[in-house]
Amino acid sequence: MGPCRGGIRFHPSMNLSIAKFLGFEQALKNALSPYKLGGAAGGSDFDPKGKSDNEVMRFCQSFMSEMYRYFGPDRDLPSEEIGVGTREMGYLFGQYRRLAGNFQGSFTGPRIFWSGASLRAEATGYGLVFFAQLMLADMNKELKGLRCVMSGSGKIALHVLEKLIAYGALPVTVSDSKGYLVDEDGFDYMKIQFLRDIKAQQRSLRDYSKTYARSKYYDEAKPWNERCDLAFACASQNEINESDATNMVNSGCRILVEGSNMPCTPEAIQVLRKANILVAPAMAAGAGGIVAGELELNHECSLMHWSPEDFESKLQEAMKQTYQRSLKAATDFGYQKESPEALVHGSVISSFLTIAQAMTDQGCV
Missing domain, CATH: 3.40.50.720 (NAD(P)-binding Rossmann-like Domain)
Incomplete structure (x- = not known):
């Protein structure tokens, strides 16, 4: 249908089965929208609650180091989900930018181009x-x-x-x-x-x-x-x-x-x-x-x-x-x-x- 779009979830209950269900649901949701998009979803059982900014940042950077090659404006556009807010998306986007070598606004949620909130x-x-x-x-x-x-x-x-x-x-x-x-x-x-x-x-x-x-x-x-x-x-x-x-x-x-x-x-x-x-x-x-x-x-x-x-x-x-x-x-x-x-x-x-x-x-x- 087009490049994928879907959320990244950080929650203790997150597992492969939930990721598959969310991705499948997102594929159907995106197909119903007025736009030509595929669906995707992902995440981790990491729990950002009670963690310091530094701990969250280090996890986001490690996560993105493994995932960045699967993302991109023509491939997959991750967005906020449970446990992933503006702070987490900013850290994820920053690591993606460093590894992929570009500053395209291919993530939904962080302050894209830092020009105002999503x-x-x-x-x-x-x-x-x-x-x-x-x-x-x-x-x-x-x-x-x-x-x-x-x-x-x-x-x-x-x-x-x-x-x-x-x-x-x-x-x-x-x-x-x-x-x-x-x-x-x-x-x-x-x-x-x-x-x-x-x-x-x-x-x-x-x-x-x-x-x-x-x-x-x-x-x-x-x-x-x-x-x-x-x-x-x-x-x-x-x-x-x-x-x-x-x-x-x-x-x-x-x-x-x-x-x-x-x-x-x-x-x-x-x-x-x-x-x-x-x-x-x-x-x-x-x-x-x-x-x-x-x-x-x-x-x-x-x-x-x-x-x-x-x-x-x-x-x-x-x-x-x-x-x-x-x-x-x-x-x-x-x-x-x-x-x-x-x-x-x-x-x-x-x-x-x-x-x-x-x-x-x-x-x-």
Whole structure:
């Protein structure tokens, strides 16, 4: 399809099986986007949490010393994933530049050309909200006033919060690996900044409830039993199991937007389908990061010339194309537009047909 694009993940659970799943998912996601890209993924079971900058830098340099020959603007364009943020991408990019001998902006995430921050994290989070809007519009509804629960509290999750607030929704939860936080008054921009400070200092979300009295942190729990209209899963794979899905149904949820790759177990999917909960698959809803990556690499359209309004307009158009492509494939293959599995099946069918056609045209099959 084109040069590969996908994330590098640093997390203790990372293994070859997860890398293969992420790469396969990314290949399908990229094929569904408006751009001609292949998919890839990788990483390590190295855990950057609690490590000094020097330790992280030394690991990134060692990692890149083995990987640099497989990267390049016409071959593979790595980007941020769990455990890999601006700091890690900067170290990885610096080592790549030293070894490959060029300074091309072939990585998404670091401050490319050091001219300003990447828009990739914003784009993925905002794209999830735009996708939810498209689904609601087909139901003659809007986000304003809807109560939303969310898992995760990383870059993507916090940008989802931002955009939900901008559209008048009421987001009430975030989570981390130890539990979840609920704020009955809903989050606002000042509270999001406080959450960012907590994350930057590697403190627990528990500290939030010491400042805001109407909030509570629940240990060893997930937010899916909180009353809601929409749910955004932005933590990691298999985060929603059968009992979580049952809790979600009982809490009144009507739409689940997948921000993480494959957040639902197969048993959870069956529960959601039986309850007619609409699912926005990560393959389609998470395409925002690909849009940002393509704009970052388009030298004629340097990000310095984009206003936030222009960028959001491009992103909304790309998400609309992805949504329509998924629905068209679903209806072409006999799925009702309103059925809970339409978008899930439609996105997979559309991606598969695109890749299959490219393989046939190039004599690969």
